[in-house]
Amino acid sequence: MNPRLETILEAIIREYIETAEPVGSLTLSEKYDFSYSPATIRACMVILDEQGYLYQPHTSAGRVPTEKGYRYFVDLVEGNQEPSFGREEKMIQRRLAQRNARLERVADLAALTLADMTGNVGIVGLSDSVFSHGLPNLFRQPEFIIDPGSVLKVAEILDNLDALIREIPQVENTTVYIGSESPIGKSSGCSLVVSGFEIPDETEGYLVVMGPTRMFYPRTIAIVEEVKHLLEMTA
Numbered sequence: 120m121n122p123r124l125e126t127i128l129e130a131i132i133r134e135y136i137e138t139a140e141p142v143g144s145l146t147l148s149e150k151y152d153f154s155y156s157p158a159t160i161r162a163c164m165v166i167l168d169e170q171g172y173l174y175q176p177h178t179s180a181g182r183v184p185t186e187k188g189y190r191y192f193v194d195l196v197e198g199n200q201e202p203s204f205g206r207e208e209k210m211i212q213r214r215l216a217q218r219n220a221r222l223e224r225v226a227d228l229a230a231l232t233l234a235d236m237t238g239n240v241g242i243v244g245l246s247d248s249v250f251s252h253g254l255p256n257l258f259r260q261p262e263f264i265i266d267p268g269s270v271l272k273v274a275e276i277l278d279n280l281d282a283l284i285r286e287i288p289q290v291e292n293t294t295v296y297i298g299s300e301s302p303i304g305k306s307s308g309c310s311l312v313v314s315g316f317e318i319p320d321e322t323e324g325y326l327v328v329m330g331p332t333r334m335f336y337p338r339t340i341a342i343v344e345e346v347k348h349l350l351e352m353t354a
Contacts, residue, residue, distance in 0.1 A: 123155065125195070127163045128172055132184045132192045136335050139261040143181030186298040189310070189332055193295050196337045208345065211236065215349040222322065226250050229326065229350050236342045239330030240277070242284070245322065249281050260331050262308060272307035276329075287325065291315045293340050293347075298332045308332060312339045316347045326350075 120128070130151050131142045144160040147153065153160065164182050167173045172188035175181070184192070214232050215225060226243045227250040233241025234253025242251045254277060257263060263270050276283060283303045288294075293314040299305045312328040326347055328339050 120191070123159075124163055124167060126153075127155075127160060128167055128184075128188060129192060129195065131164070131167075131173065131182060132188060135184055136333050139333060141176055141181035141183050146181065184332075186300070186332065189297045189336070190300075193297065193336050197295070197340065211342075211345055212349060215346065222318070223248060223250075225350065226324065227252075229346050232346055233326065233328050233342065236346075237328050237330065237334070237339050239328050239334060239339070242280070242327035242329065243324060244284055244327070245324045249284055251277065251280060257309075257330060260333070262331050262333065266308070269308045272304060273309060273329075276304040276307060276309075284325075284327070287311070287313055287327065289315060289325070293343050295336060295340065310334060310336075312336070312343050314343050314347050316351050318351055 127147065130147055134142045134146065134150070144157045144164060147160050148157040155163070164173060167188070168175060168182060171185060172191060173182040174185050176183055211232055214228050220228075222245070226245055226248070230241040230243040230250040231252045233243070234256055235241075238253075238256050240251060240253040240257050242249065244250075254273075257273060258270055263273070286302050288302060290313055293312060296302065296311040296313065298308065298310060301307075301309060301311050303311075308331060309329050310332045312334075314326045315323065316326060317323050326343050328334075328343055330339070
C-alpha cells in the first residue's frame with residue numbers, strides 16, 4: 120500500500136474508533152492536516168473500498184473499516200509505544216502493587232483494571248480460575264445497542280467462559296484477534312487482545328481484553344502489556 124492510502128486508512132480508522140460513525144472525505148479534509156484535496160481523498164477511499172479495507176454501509180454514507188482494514192492498522196501500529204498514561208498508569212500501579220495479597224485477589228484486580236482502563240471486558244485466567252469484569256462496558260458500545268443479537272452472542276461467550284477460554288491459543292507476547300479471527304465467538308463482532316504471563320512461582324496465566332472490532336487497539340495493547348508487566352512483578 121502506498122503512503123497516501125496508508126495515511127488515509129489510518130485516519131479513517133482512528134476517526135471511526137472515536138465516533139462510531141461512518142467517515143466521509145469532508146470530515147477527513149476538515150479535521151486532518153492533509154495536503155490532499157477532498158477529491159483526492161474520495162478517490163483514495165474508493166480504492167481502499169475496492170481493495171477490501173473499507174466498506175460503505177449506505178450509498179450516501181462515509182466509509183467504515185473492514186476486518187482487513189483493522190488488521191492492516193494493527194500491524195501498522197503494533198510495536199509503536201503509546202504515550203505514557205500519566206495518572207492512569209499510576210492507578211494501574213497502585214491497584215496491582217499488593218505484594219501480600221493472594222494471587223486470586225491480584226488476578227481479580229487485574230481483570231477489573233483491564234475493564235476499567237479499556238472500557239471493555241477484562242479477563243484474567245489462571246490454571247483453575249477465570250476472573251472477568253466489564254460486561255456493562257461492552258453493552259454500552261453503540262454497535263451492541265444497535266444489534267441486540269450481538270449482545271446475546273457475547274452473553275453466551277461469558278456464560279461459558281470457563282470452557283471457551285481454553286480454546287484461546289497459549290501466547291507469550293500480546294496478540295490481537297480481530298472479529299472472525301477470534302478463536303471464540305467468531306460471529307459476535309468482538310476482537311480479543313491476549314497475552315500470556317508467568318509469575319515468579321512459575322504459575323502461568325493469560326490476560327484478555329474483549330471488545331468491539333472498533334476498539335482502540337494501540338492503547339489496549341499498551342494497557343495489557345503494562346498490566347502484564349506489573350502482574351509479573353507483584354503477584
